Amino acid sequence: MxxxxxxxxxxxxxxxxxxxxxxxxxxxxxxxxxxxxxxxxxxxxxxxxxxxxxxxAGHRAVIREDSCLRCGECLDWCRFQAISADFQINPLLCEGCGVCWTLCPAKAIDFPENLCxxxxxxxxxxxxxxxxxxxxxxxxxxxxxxxxxxxxxxxxxxxxxxxxxxxxxxxxxxxxxxxxxxxxxxxxxxxxxxxxxxxxxxxxxxxxxxxxxxxxxxxxxxxxxxxxxxxxxxxxxxxxxxxxxxxxxxxxxxxxxxxxxxxxxxxxxxxxxxxxxxxxxxxxxxxxxxxxxxxxxxxxxxxx
Amino acid sequence: MIISIAxxxxxxxxxTIATNLAVALGEPVQLLDCDVEEPNAHLFLNPVMYRSLDVHLEVPEIDPARCTYCGKCREICQFNAIAILPNAALTFPELCHSCGGCFLVCTEKAMISKNRLIGVIETGARGPIRFVHGRLRVGEALAPPLIRRVKAETDNGVLTIIDAPPGTSCPVLAAVWGSDLVLLVTEPTPFGLNDLELAVAAVREMELPLGLVINRADVGDRRVHDYAAREKIPIFLEIPFDREVAETYARGELMVEKMPEWRGLMLSLFERIQAELEGGRLRKAAAGSR
Structure with a gap:
């Protein structure tokens, strides 16, 4: 072929x-x-x-507001500036790297699969x-x-x-x-x-x-x-x-x-x-x- | 003010619109060519380049002397850039998105910071125009990090024109993000209309104001015009097909220099852009005071 x-x-x-x-x-x-x-x-x-x-394909991170401690660690980790100061993740900027989801001390982040x-x-x-x-x-x-x-x-x-x-x-x-x-x-x-x-x-x-x-x-x-x-x-x-x-x-x-x-x-x-x-x-x-x-x-x- | 042309x-x-608009304005303006896969604006502008900068992404290499093969780095990597075998750890730098996750999770200090060259940024000038473009390294897959790096060169306070890549996916998003207005250049053909609808959906997702330039406006059919009317998208400029334009373009020359009427076309386009932005501000203010 x-x-x-x-x-x-x-x-x-x-x-x-x-x-x-x-x-x-x-x-x-x-x-x-x-x-x-x-x-x-x-x-x-x-x-x-x-x-x-x-x-x-891939995943997108989403912060669960009720579980978030607002510690701000994820803001430092995210290299894609996808997380705003009021702890919203912009789906257009999120790279789907999972760093925030893996490391969040409060386990306040979901990481659903992404419909592309x-x-x-x-x-x-x-x-x-x-x-x-x-x-x-x-x-x-x-x-x-x-x-x-x-x-x-x-x-x-x-x-x-x-x-x-x-x-x-x-x-x-x-x-x-x-x-x-x-x-x-x-x-x-x-x-x-x-x-x-x-x-x-x-x-x-x-x-x-x-x-x-x-x-x-x-x-x-x-x-x-x-x-x-x-x-x-x-x-x-x-x-x-x-x-x-x-x-x-x-x-x-x-x-x-x-x-x-x-x-x-x-x-x-x-x-x-x-x-x-x-x-x-x-x-x-x-x-x-x-x-x-x-x-x-x-x-x-x-x-x- | 940042105007993206997509x-x-x-x-x-x-x-054609980005370069001719920049030259026609005749005032300090910066042109950022963000079509890093196939940058062309420099061919028409011929700026004097005075700086060239290699752009790298940080990628990991694993120090075998320190690695315990625990697999934490492989688990966090969403891009299959790390493989851990019983007695070996491998990285695939070309797959890495440089998120930094593996560096954060390694407890053995086994991740060594290395670089992958993704392209080059060149800066130059032509009269009052400051010019910046990125050239993606041939073989490199990831355009968005280089596009973001080109945009980091933006001098705020100076009118900025961004020449965006074609399409509707992540490179376009990276180029257009943060603009005050997006100018969509289309042609009145079925392909033009189909791709325009996709581009409009992407711009609306970003909640940015937009306007149309219909190029070769007398070929094809009226469906792009009907679509614009239906969707209430303003048409800022229509340019008929002209063989002289095609030939001037082919030679790498600027329309505003060869065809005097183009200066007026570009200045009227800029007026429409300013009016649209002003109208948007008034609408916003009115909505705010209500």
């Missing part, structure tokens, strides 16, 4: 639109939306949600989709990413599907790191701007850190050809597989407005050819790469 |  993770570093470069297009091309895949704190893939795929699960969101197992017109919704201002997005990727993998095994296509989060932090462990390859989609290039260099360095094969695509290339070509040159110098250019077109937005992937919106356009070529090339390359079993160290580093 | 969805124009 192969898992292709689509990342970008910078947000808004077209990850989700591209994953939608890849989904429309293939049929033998499980789709996974790992951008759990701003998930959008479901807006293109209109899933029938078959299963809903609560996602609990929900995840869903769904069916779409392009195959199964595993997706999630992180709670408002919640933590543990990395754990949720790891969980839904594991569910996607189990689903692919159970259904005998060869591919998982994962729509990743922006950035290079905890949820991105959680989207990389055990992946087969990473497709990075960027845009021809100084920030697109800067952010690509950082995400590509992170992918190198995990020793994963990297493929790079420049979206909206005609918005600034000199920068688009500079990114291609960067790929050549660094030895990343350059996969081509996509043009800027408002069709992506119009397709989104109609709840369609770009291939369903206009099936004869240039985009379809580029995306079909891209998918074919990716499949061949990833099959050939036949990636080795990931080491224990990478699996551990993937934990949030 | 978005939910990435790539909607946070950095």
């Amino acid at each position: 192969h898992e292709l993770v689509v990342l970008s570093g910078k947000g808004g470069t077209g990850k989700t639109s591209l994953v939608g297009a890849l989904a429309a091309l293939g049929r033998q895949q499980v789709l996974c939306d790992a951008d759990v704190d701003a998930a959008d893939l479901h807006l293109l795929l209109d899933p029938d949600i078959l299963e809903r699960h609560d996602f609990y 969101g929900q995840w869903f197992s769904s069916e779409t017109r392009f195959g199964p989709l595993v997706h999630a919704r992180l709670g408002v201002a919640a933590e543990n997005s990395g754990k949720l990413v790891a969980l839904i990727r594991q569910e996607a993998r189990q689903l692919a095994e159970a259904r005998g599907l060869d591919w998982i296509i994962t729509d990743g989060p922006p950035g290079i932090g905890c949820p991105v790191i959680a989207s990389l462990g055990d992946a087969s390859a990473v497709l990075m989609i960027t845009e021809p701007s100084i920030s697109g290039q800067h952010d690509l260099e950082r995400i590509a360095a992170l992918v190198d850190h995990f020793r994963l094969p990297s493929f790079i695509l420049v979206n909206k290339a005609d918005l600034h050809w000199p920068m688009a070509r500079a990114i291609r040159k960067f790929c050549d110098v660094k030895g990343y597989h350059f996969m081509g250019y996509l043009p800027y077109t408002r069709d992506f937005i119009q397709a989104q407005v109609e709840g369609k992937t770009i291939l369903e919106y206009d099936s004869n356009n240039q985009i379809k050819q580029v995306v079909a070529g891209l998918w074919k090339k990716l499949r061949q390359e990833i099959h050939q790469l036949n990636p080795p079993e990931p080491s224990k160290a990478t699996a551990r580093a993937a934990r949030p | 978005s939910g969805k990435g790539g909607t124009g946070k950095t």
Whole structure:
């Protein structure tokens, strides 16, 4: 089984639109939306949600007012400034470290499990989709990413599907790191701007850190050809597989407005050819790469 | 006054608004780029950097000569950063959240204070603008401690603009926490709307005033506008799609320097922000006197 993770570093470069297009091309895949704190893939795929699960991760400290001696020890211990002078714990600031709960001399602190969101197992017109919704201002997005990727993998095994296509989060932090462990390859989609290039260099360095094969695509290339070509040159110098250019077109937005992937919106356009070529090339390359079993160290580093 | 610029969805124009607003004001202002995973504001501002500071988190190492393998440190650690075997104690510094619990519970003085580099803070200036950003070390998972460290550089009393990371989870919270107002930059597309709704819920959880900038306001559909009207969220500014803006941005140039009308746009945005804050103060005062 192969898992292709689509990342970008910078947000808004077209990850989700591209994953939608890849989904429309293939049929033998499980789709996974790992951008759990701003998930959008479901807006293109209109899933029938078959299963809903609560996602609990970590704990939150709560002071029982009637038992609290107001000794103030917890104020000194808490490194996250989560406890106010009147002994209220702000759930938005509490890190869930349990120091106050463990050490409180009056045992006046509860430490309930934390509901951080929900995840869903769904069916779409392009195959199964595993997706999630992180709670408002919640933590543990990395754990949720790891969980839904594991569910996607189990689903692919159970259904005998060869591919998982994962729509990743922006950035290079905890949820991105959680989207990389055990992946087969990473497709990075960027845009021809100084920030697109800067952010690509950082995400590509992170992918190198995990020793994963990297493929790079420049979206909206005609918005600034000199920068688009500079990114291609960067790929050549660094030895990343350059996969081509996509043009800027408002069709992506119009397709989104109609709840369609770009291939369903206009099936004869240039985009379809580029995306079909891209998918074919990716499949061949990833099959050939036949990636080795990931080491224990990478699996551990993937934990949030 | 602290104004945070956030978005939910990435790539909607946070950095464009933050940098152009700071330059257009032409008065002492500090810009804190809190998108430490992918900081971009410096690319447009080109500040002269005059200070660079490594940022570390305290993590434990266990002194085998003192450790009795009692397991107290492992019990308090919620992040699986400590493992105790019959004759060995291991720490996994990359998993540590630096809560300090293991240091507090160890009775054998076996915990040794070590550091993990999480990133760097750089400080610079461009004319009247003081600039601070954080750069997360590639491979580091925890952005919030570095974001909090960038914010600790805030010089109170000077107008502060915070360029926040995308999303709605803990890094956004760390960046936006303590602001006087949150400006959400969005675009009128289904993805923009979906992520805006999530961002609004997060800002409301923090009980902060908010306003919208709708970028590329003429693409997509009207659902973001309808949503704003329904939720009574003020729209401070709408910017139509313009290829020249996209090209200026691509080159790393500032709109206020290349397109004169942008100075007026940014100043009117700032007036709307001030009016909203003033209105909020009046409403609060009225509610208080009632």
